[in-house]
Amino acid sequence: MSTAGGQTATLAVDLSIPVQADLVVLARLTAATVAGRAGFGVEDIEDLRLAVEELCLSLVGGAKDGRLHLTYECEGDAITVACRYEDAGTPAGPPGQGADDLSLRILDALVDEHGRQIRDGHPSAWLCKRRSDQPA
Amino acid sequence: MDQSFQIADEEVNGVPVVSATGEIDVATAPPLRDRLQALATSGKSTVVVNLLGVTFLDSTALGVLVGALKRCRESGGDLPLVITEPRILKVFEITGLTGVFPIYASVDDAVRSVA
Numbered sequence: 092m093s094t095a096g097g098q099t100a101t102l103a104v105d106l107s108i109p110v111q112a113d114l115v116v117l118a119r120l121t122a123a124t125v126a127g128r129a130g131f132g133v134e135d136i137e138d139l140r141l142a143v144e145e146l147c148l149s150l151v152g153g154a155k156d157g158r159l160h161l162t163y164e165c166e167g168d169a170i171t172v173a174c175r176y177e178d179a180g181t182p183a184g185p186p187g188q189g190a191d192d193l194s195l196r197i198l199d200a201l202v203d204e205h206g207r208q209i210r211d212g213h214p215s216a217w218l219c220k221r222r223s224d225q226p227a
Numbered sequence: 228m229d230q231s232f233q234i235a236d237e238e239v240n241g242v243p244v245v246s247a248t249g250e251i252d253v254a255t256a257p258p259l260r261d262r263l264q265a266l267a268t269s270g271k272s273t274v275v276v277n278l279l280g281v282t283f284l285d286s287t288a289l290g291v292l293v294g295a296l297k298r299c300r301e302s303g304g305d306l307p308l309v310i311t312e313p314r315i316l317k318v319f320e321i322t323g324l325t326g327v328f329p330i331y332a333s334v335d336d337a338v339r340s341v342a
Contacts, residue, residue: 112254137314144285148253193286193322200321 102165129165138201145194168222248280251288263295272304307337
């Protein structure tokens with residue numbers, strides 16, 4: 092995000108939601124809000140909205156319980172979204188569990204980088220999208 | 228569930244047309260899947276899916292459409308889609324599905340292709 096003095100500020104937002112189909116919309120709404128505040132254009136915002144949805148889906152698969160913890164960080168011309176899935180007691184699966192081919196193809200196409208890992212024993216995924224030159 | 232999501236049914240020249248509006252995501256895809264499954268169960272092997280009013284579509288929705296397409300083709304039919312919104316077309320393009328589904332710019336064109 093640019094400040095009046097031309098400096099680059101960091102914007103960080105945390106979101107924690109239950110794994111519930113009708114609440115995943117909150118993850119993409121937050122992504123759109125953060126991207127809008129950071130001056131991303133409409134196309135970039137739409138790309139990020141879908142990418143964050145796929146990031147969440149790739150982690151939870153068909154799970155119907157547990158929580159998703161998301162962190163949105165905007166620094167310079169990039170937004171990084173990290174997502175961690177905490178299940179409701181069953182052991183964590185390997186990174187990328189539940190990720191299907193369509194989700195991965197969408198992420199490959201829409202963001203600059205993305206990846207998966209086990210973090211603190213929980214399946215986690217992240218993405219990074221840089222602002223393109225289109226007008227905001 | 229997204230309050231703006233709706234599904235409507237009609238028949239155009241004897242061809243069933245399912246029109247979806249709003250956002251099709253992990254929460255709203257199941258009703259669409261159920262509707263398409265019900266049509267298949269009732270013997271409709273070809274169904275036009277009108278996505279002109281759809282504003283968001285994720286991989287869950289794509290999975291529902293791919294499953295329905297498979298059922299239609301196994302019954303000798305097809306599942307033409309109606310899409311004009313570039314954002315929605317982009318999702319099909321980046322997943323390689325524009326080469327899998329017949330895609331039309333209007334319901335009339337889609338119906339004509341199968342009637």
